[in-house]
Amino acid sequence: MTFQNFLNAFLFVLAAFAFQTSITGINRKVMARLQKRRGPRWYQQFLDIFKALSKSSISHGWVYDFGVIMALGGIMATVIFIPVADFRAFPNTDNIFIISYVLAVGMLGMAMSASGSGNPWASIGVGRALTNMLAYEVPFMVVVVTMIFGFKTASVGEIAGIQQGLGIFGWNLFRMPLGAIVGFISLQGMLGKKPFDSFIAPAEIASGPMVEYGGKHLGMLFILHDLSTFIEVSLIVNLFLGGGATFLEFGIKYFVVYTLANLVSGISPRFKIDQAVVFYYKFPLLASIVQGFIVIFTGWGVTKWL
Amino acid sequence: MNLLSILAVLIVGGLAAYLLSKANKLLGAITTILTTVLSFVMLFGIKDQIGSTETFLYFNFQLTEIGWYFAFVLSLTYGMSAFYNVCYKDKFMYPNSYAMLYILSLGGSLGLFFAKDFITFFVFWELVVWTSAFIIPLGKSRRASFIYYVVSSIGSMATLFAIMWIYKLTGTMMIKEALMSVDLNFWPSVILFMTFILSGLTKIGIFPFHVWLPLAHGSAPHTFSPILSGGLVKLGAYVAYLSVAVFPSYEIFGEGWMYRGIPLPIYFLMVLGAISIIIGTVMAIKQDDAKKLLAFSSVANGGYILIGILMMDEITFAGGLLHLFAHAVASATAFLTITAVAYRTGTTKISELGGMIHRMPITYTVYLISIISMAGIPPMAGFVSKWLILQGLASKGLIIIAFAAFFGSIGSFMYVFRPLAAVFLGQLAPKHENLKEAPIMMLIPMILMTIITLTVGVVPKLVLNFIVDVQAEAGIKVVSMTGGALDVFNGYLDATRVFVIFGFGFLIALVLFLLMPKTRSVSLMDTYTSAEFIYTPELLHYAHDFYAPFERLYKNHPSTLKLYERASLKLKEIGLFVDYAFMNQRPATSIMWILIIVTIVTIGGAF
Numbered sequence: 044m045t046f047q048n049f050l051n052a053f054l055f056v057l058a059a060f061a062f063q064t065s066i067t068g069i070n071r072k073v074m075a076r077l078q079k080r081r082g083p084r085w086y087q088q089f090l091d092i093f094k095a096l097s098k099s100s101i102s103h104g105w106v107y108d109f110g111v112i113m114a115l116g117g118i119m120a121t122v123i124f125i126p127v128a129d130f131r132a133f134p135n136t137d138n139i140f141i142i143s144y145v146l147a148v149g150m151l152g153m154a155m156s157a158s159g160s161g162n163p164w165a166s167i168g169v170g171r172a173l174t175n176m177l178a179y180e181v182p183f184m185v186v187v188v189t190m191i192f193g194f195k196t197a198s199v200g201e202i203a204g205i206q207q208g209l210g211i212f213g214w215n216l217f218r219m220p221l222g223a224i225v226g227f228i229s230l231q232g233m234l235g236k237k238p239f240d241s242f243i244a245p246a247e248i249a250s251g252p253m254v255e256y257g258g259k260h261l262g263m264l265f266i267l268h269d270l271s272t273f274i275e276v277s278l279i280v281n282l283f284l285g286g287g288a289t290f291l292e293f294g295i296k297y298f299v300v301y302t303l304a305n306l307v308s309g310i311s312p313r314f315k316i317d318q319a320v321v322f323y324y325k326f327p328l329l330a331s332i333v334q335g336f337i338v339i340f341t342g343w344g345v346t347k348w349l
Numbered sequence: 350m351n352l353l354s355i356l357a358v359l360i361v362g363g364l365a366a367y368l369l370s371k372a373n374k375l376l377g378a379i380t381t382i383l384t385t386v387l388s389f390v391m392l393f394g395i396k397d398q399i400g401s402t403e404t405f406l407y408f409n410f411q412l413t414e415i416g417w418y419f420a421f422v423l424s425l426t427y428g429m430s431a432f433y434n435v436c437y438k439d440k441f442m443y444p445n446s447y448a449m450l451y452i453l454s455l456g457g458s459l460g461l462f463f464a465k466d467f468i469t470f471f472v473f474w475e476l477v478v479w480t481s482a483f484i485i486p487l488g489k490s491r492r493a494s495f496i497y498y499v500v501s502s503i504g505s506m507a508t509l510f511a512i513m514w515i516y517k518l519t520g521t522m523m524i525k526e527a528l529m530s531v532d533l534n535f536w537p538s539v540i541l542f543m544t545f546i547l548s549g550l551t552k553i554g555i556f557p558f559h560v561w562l563p564l565a566h567g568s569a570p571h572t573f574s575p576i577l578s579g580g581l582v583k584l585g586a587y588v589a590y591l592s593v594a595v596f597p598s599y600e601i602f603g604e605g606w607m608y609r610g611i612p613l614p615i616y617f618l619m620v621l622g623a624i625s626i627i628i629g630t631v632m633a634i635k636q637d638d639a640k641k642l643l644a645f646s647s648v649a650n651g652g653y654i655l656i657g658i659l660m661m662d663e664i665t666f667a668g669g670l671l672h673l674f675a676h677a678v679a680s681a682t683a684f685l686t687i688t689a690v691a692y693r694t695g696t697t698k699i700s701e702l703g704g705m706i707h708r709m710p711i712t713y714t715v716y717l718i719s720i721i722s723m724a725g726i727p728p729m730a731g732f733v734s735k736w737l738i739l740q741g742l743a744s745k746g747l748i749i750i751a752f753a754a755f756f757g758s759i760g761s762f763m764y765v766f767r768p769l770a771a772v773f774l775g776q777l778a779p780k781h782e783n784l785k786e787a788p789i790m791m792l793i794p795m796i797l798m799t800i801i802t803l804t805v806g807v808v809p810k811l812v813l814n815f816i817v818d819v820q821a822e823a824g825i826k827v828v829s830m831t832g833g834a835l836d837v838f839n840g841y842l843d844a845t846r847v848f849v850i851f852g853f854g855f856l857i858a859l860v861l862f863l864l865m866p867k868t869r870s871v872s873l874m875d876t877y878t879s880a881e882f883i884y885t886p887e888l889l890h891y892a893h894d895f896y897a898p899f900e901r902l903y904k905n906h907p908s909t910l911k912l913y914e915r916a917s918l919k920l921k922e923i924g925l926f927v928d929y930a931f932m933n934q935r936p937a938t939s940i941m942w943i944l945i946i947v948t949i950v951t952i953g954g955a956f
Contacts, residue, residue, distance in 0.1 A: 044846065049853060056857070102868035103876070106706055106713075106774065112862050116855030123850050133850060135834075135841045140736050145851065147726045147762065155717070158770040159706070161873030163891035166770050173763045174899045177756070184755040191743035197840035254877055259865035263858070317898040328752075335748035339609070 044133065052123040052132035059122050060266060063273040064088045066298060070305045077309045092265045100258020103160045108260075110156020115263050117148030118270045125277045126200035128287045137199045139187055139278075143180075146274060149267065150176070153252065160255035168251035171242035171316045178323040179232030179239065185331040186222040190215065190282065193338045193345035199278065203286025209349055214285045218344035221334040223283045225327045230300070232319070233275040236308035239319050276301050350394045352412050352463050353403045359388055359456030363449045370445030377448040378434040384452050385431045388459065389424040392417065399818075402465060408472070409465035409523070414822040415594070416462035418815050419587050422674050423462075425801075426579035426681045427455045429794035433572040433688060436790050441570065442487050451573070454480035458584060466522040467512045471505075474548070474584075478505060481573075481581055489568035496910075497561040504551030504558070508588070511545035528596040538601045539614045546592040546618070553585025553651040555618075556625040560910045563632070566644030571688040571697075574640055578647045579681030585651070586673055589658045594823040599661060609745050615659050622659070623753030625652035630760035635900045637893075639687045639697045639768045643680060646723065646764060649757045650676045656750060657738050663820070664837050665741025667828035670816045672734035675722055675805065679731055682719035682798040683765075686712050689787035689795070690772060699768055700892040704777025704873070708784040713773045715795040720765035722802045725758055728848035730805035730812075733835070737828070740840045763896060771892035776873055778887055807848045808833065 068085035075082025102108055124145065126137040154173065157165040191197045194205050206213045216223040232239040243251050256264055280286060280296045287293025314322060337343055362384030370377025395412060402411045434448065441447045457476030464470035478501045485494040519527045533541060554562040562582070566574050592598060593615065602612030611619070629649030636642040650672065657669015689712050690705055691697045706713040722729035725736075735758060742751040786792070805812050810833045820827040829836050834843035874886060883889055894900065931942055 044849060052850070052853065053857065056854075096865050099866040100868050101871045101875075103871065103873055104707070105710075108862065108868065112855065112858045115858035115861070117851065118854070119857055120847075120851040120854030123854065133846060135843065136846060136850065138736075138840050138842060140739055140840070141727065141842065141847055144726050144732055144736075145847065147724070148721075148851065151721070151724075151726065151762070151766070154766060155769065155774065158774040160876060161704075161774075161776050161889065162876040162878075163775075163889055164877070166775065166891040166895075169766070169770065170895050171898070173766060174896055177759045177763060177899075180759045181752065181755045184759075185748060185752050188739075188743040188746075188748060188751045188755075191740075191839055192746040195744075195839050197740060197743065249877070249879060259862070259868070262865070263861065315898065317902055320899060320902060332748055332752065335746070339746040339748065 048133050051130075055127075055130070055132050056119050056122050056270070059125075059273045060269060062294070063269045063276075064092065066301055067269060067272070070302060073302060074305060074309050077306065088265075088269075092262050094262075095257075095265060096259050096262030098258040098262075100256075100260050102260075103255065106159035107156050107255075110152045110154075110159055111260050111263050112152075114149045114152030114156065115267050115270075117145060117152055118267050118274070121145045121149065121274050122270050125274055126198075126203065126281065126286070127277065128290050128293050130290075131200065135198075138197050139191070139199050139202075139282075140197060142199065142274070142278065143184070146271065149271065153264070153267065156260075157252040157255070162255050164250040164254045165252050168242055168254070172252060174316050175232060175235075175239060175242050175319055178320040179229045182225050182323055182327040182331040183229035183233075185328070185335060186219070186225050187282070189219065189222060189331070189335040189338045192335075193219075193342075199281045200286070203281040206285035207288060211285075212349060215283045215344075218348055219283075219334055219338065221330045221337070225331045225334070226279055226283050227304075228323075228327050230275060230279050230304055231307060232323070234272055234304055234308075236304055237311040238314045240308070241313055241316050241319070244313060272301070276304075350391060351398060351401065351403055352395055352410055352459075353405055355388050355391045355395070356410075356456060356460055356463070358384055358391070359452055359459065362387075363452035363456060366448035366452055367445050370448045374438040374444045375435065377445060378431075378438045381434050381448050381451050382428070382431040385424060385428040385455055388455065389421075389428045392421055392424060408460075408469045410460075410463040410469065411465035412463060414815075414818045415587070415590055418670065418819055419462045419583065419673075420459045421815070422583060422677050423458050423580045424455060426576060426677050427451075429798055430572060430575045430579075430681060430685065432790050432794040433575075433685065436692060436788050437570070437572050447484060447487055447570070450480040450484045451576075454484070454576070454581070458580065461584070462587060465524060467516070467524055467527065468522055470524060471509060471512065474505065474508075477581065477584065478502075481577070484573050485565050485569045488570040488573070490564070493561075493564040493568040497565040500551050500558055500561040501548075504548030507544040507547035511541055511547075514541060515545075524591065525595055528591065531596065531601075533601070535602070535605050538598075542592060542596065542598055542602075542614060545596070546589060549585040549588025549592065550618075550621070550655075551585070552588070553582050553655060554625065554648045555585075555621050555651060555655060556628055556648075557909050559625060559628065559648045559651075560913065562648050563636075563641045563644040566647065566684075567638055567641040571640075571691050574643075574688070575681035575684035578643060578684055579677040582647055582651055583654075583673055583677060586654050586658055586669075589655055593659055593661050594825075609747060611660070611745070611747075619656050619659050619747075619750055622652040622655040623750050625649065625655075626753045626757035630757045630764065631903060631906075633764040634760065634767075634896055636764075637699050639690075639699050639772060640684065642699070642764055642768065643683055643687065646761065647676075647680055649761070650680065650723070652757065653735070653738055653754065656754070657734075657741070660741060660745070661823070661825055662741060662745075663826040663828050664737055664744060666823075666825065667813065667816050667820065668734050668737025668739075668741055670819060671730070671737060671809070671812060674812050675730035675734045675802070678798055678802050678805075679719045679722035679729070682715060682795060682802065683723065685791070685795050685798070686716040686719065687768070687772075689791045692787065692791070693784050694781060699771045699895075702772040702778075702781075703775040703890045703892060704773075704781070704886070705784075706773045707777050708781065709773075709786050711792055712787050712795065715799050716769065716773060718799045718802060720769060722806065724761045724765050728803070728806045728844065728851055730802050730809070732806060733809040733842065733844055736840075736842055737835070737837075740837055744837075744839050763899075767895050771890070771895060775892065776886035776890040778890070807845055809835070809844050
């Protein structure tokens with residue numbers, strides 16, 4: 044762990060933030076066109092964040108502040124673990140379980156801060172968010188276990204590397220089609236996009252985790268949201284679309300995946316939280332287990348492929 | 350110093366504590382601390398005597414790596430929880446008996462870990478069962494103790510039967526020699542294996558024997574719940590270890606069907622472990638009593654430990670044993686914090702509490718760190734153990750077990766968060782306005798345990814070194830580490846590096862927070878309420894039905910305890926019928942039945 048590592052890590056977090064926030068801005072325009080509006084300028088998201096950061100805000104006690112710092116700190120650490128193309132800020136830290144559990148530090152910090160505000164609506168929102176997490180995370184992780192078994196490595200970067208070389212047919216999207224479908228359905232839940240957005244939906248903002256936030260707390264949570272989006276979409280790109288040989292290739296895949304998720308969100312209705320759980324535990328869970336059995340017992344997609 | 354001196358300290362200390370408590374309650378409580386902590390310290394003195402044997406009267410002892418490791422975990426939780434006895438000495442019904450039984454139950458546990466022959470093993474096993482069965486009714490309920498004793502007895506008797514069978518087969522009572530020389534066919538050896546491991550399953554709370562755990566943990570004295578969860582249930586793991594590592598079950602069952610390299614009888618137990626994880630998780634989510642919630646989480650974590658130990662491989666086995674340590678420490682700590690809250694408020698009901706962070710900030714921080722470890726989030730000890738278990742399951746391709754492991758892991762975020770949100774965060778009720786932080790004797794063990802959890806989470810090598818010794822003793826491949834980092838064939842984890850990077854991220858966030866404009870402090874009641882005017886803090890506290898939408902999905906679930914109760918009712922009815930048919934006042938009927946039975950037996954004998 045040299046100074047260079049830390050500098051790289053810091054710059055990488057900045058770049059990830061700038062990249063995702065720009066894409067969020069572009070997607071606000073895409074969404075507007077879908078709804079026959081003109082939409083804001085692409086850099087509006089930056090303006091929103093910097094405006095929120097510059098405003099003074101209220102605090103409901105130390106855990107309210109500490110939770111936000113812990114959340115953003117945890118998410119930034121997770122971004123540092125994400126491998127993009129050949130770039131690793133620190134060697135040997137891109138283990139999938141490390142990424143998904145350090146991500147949980149961020150979630151826990153945010154949940155703690157929201158409940159610490161003393162607003163019951165915030166606690167209700169957190170309860171929904173955690174229930175949602177139980178729904179989408181389990182089928183996704185079953186697919187991940189299948190991959191680790193198949194490729195004999197839990198490193199996200201190595202799994203991405205294995206898929207490169209056979210053109211698009213090397214991607215897990217084609218090697219493990221059922222698993223990829225589960226991955227994309229889970230992504231929708233991870234991102235909090237429709238139909239799984241009931242914990243953070245704009246219509247429910249007064250009864251979501253964000254109800255008390257304003258000023259710099261809200262600004263930091265905006266950054267947190269953009270960074271966690273970066274983590275989740277990057278995971279999908281690395282695990283199912285072969286990552287990228289170059290930053291450009293990675294960026295293009297990333298943009299396509301994120302925009303697709305947004306478009307699906309734009310035309311979907313919304314599940315209630317218990318409906319979301321039932322949904323995920325029907326088809327996606329079944330599909331992930333079937334995919335697991337296919338890979339484990341036949342090797343189809345891993346040992347038997349092209 | 351040898352292992353007999355540790356046992357002597359505990360047995361003599363237990364009797365001394367009884368007499369001293371008669372004279373002065375404080376002296377008795379301090380004796381519990383001194384003896385248990387002393388036994389923990391002495392364990393490190395005998396670590397270099399592994400393999401030595403001792404004999405005392407009819408009891409034979411041998412120090413093994415696995416026995417030492419279990420003794421280390423148990424005496425740690427006993428020693429730390431003992432500090433609470435000082436604060437609780439005036440609240441016990443029988444403080445002298447409590448002090449004695451407390452120390453003797455540790456003595457019993459250590460005795461059975463050091464046992465060389467089955468008789469010693471069983472005597473000390475019963476010592477633990479009896480002492481704890483007498484401590485539990487000192488709390489809220491006698492029924493809990495009754496159910497605990499019944500379930501324990503089922504396990505003990507099954508194991509005793511297995512021991513007698515093994516003795517008949519091998520002619521020796523020495524645990525290692527006897528278990529290793531059992532020579533049976535497939536099916537008899539399966540029956541032997543299942544009966545032997547049954548006491549372990551009942552102790553660790555594996556489905557369908559988990560019913561006693563929530564009852565006993567929930568209604569035991571507050572100071573003993575940490576011991577039950579962090580210590581006593583781990584005895585079951587020791588029996589599980591004997592059944593798979595000492596008893597050559599993988600070789601014997603290897604002739605039968607295998608599933609992904611695991612013999613079916615062992616896989617069957619792993620599935621039971623997986624069911625325990627799921628049941629423990631969904632039941633913990635809906636509990637309103639914080640102690641019962643943590644008890645169900647112990648059921649779930651018992652499943653992880655059992656699965657890990659049964660795998661007997663390089664990765665998962667190490668994960669199971671490390672989880673034994675991590676969960677013992679984290680769960681005991683969580684129980685200790687709830688006990689501290691109960692000490693100040695008099696209740697463990699989540700819905701009656703709230704906002705404790707404003708009066709007990711240190712207790713809150715300790716609880717936070719313990720649940721981070723329980724949920725398996727870095728940088729705590731629980732993460733390293735869960736990481737090992739998940740990597741191991743993935744390496745074997747055990748999808749169904751892995752599904753349960755993930756369900757329990759993500760579900761644990763839900764249930765550990767509930768006390769955090771509803772007991773410690775949220776609105777402070779006016780009746781709790783004048784509370785103080787927990788007394789110093791409670792803070793000492795809480796802080797020490799927190800430091801242990803964090804240290805092992807950052808430098809897991811400290812405990813993994815012991816586990817490597819155990820793996821070497823069991824004759825399996827040891828988990829590979831390079832310079833403190835776990836380096837298994839399908840994954841790499843440098844916990845220290847993860848911790849440093851997390852700290853780096855936290856630092857950036859902190860700097861960002863401090864650079865931005867200052868905040869203005871407002872009261873907790875000053876929140877957005879959709880233009881309602883609410884002045885009662887209780888009304889603004891969300892603690893009831895926290896996960897209502899999720900709980901709705903399984904509100905009509907069947908209950909194992911009710912099933913047992915119905916079965917016992919049916920058994921009583923059969924008994925009444927037998928009583929009516931055979932034991933009535935009319936001699937003619939009795940003679941008729943006796944004649945019929947004698948005839949059947951005689952005819953049966955002729956064939």
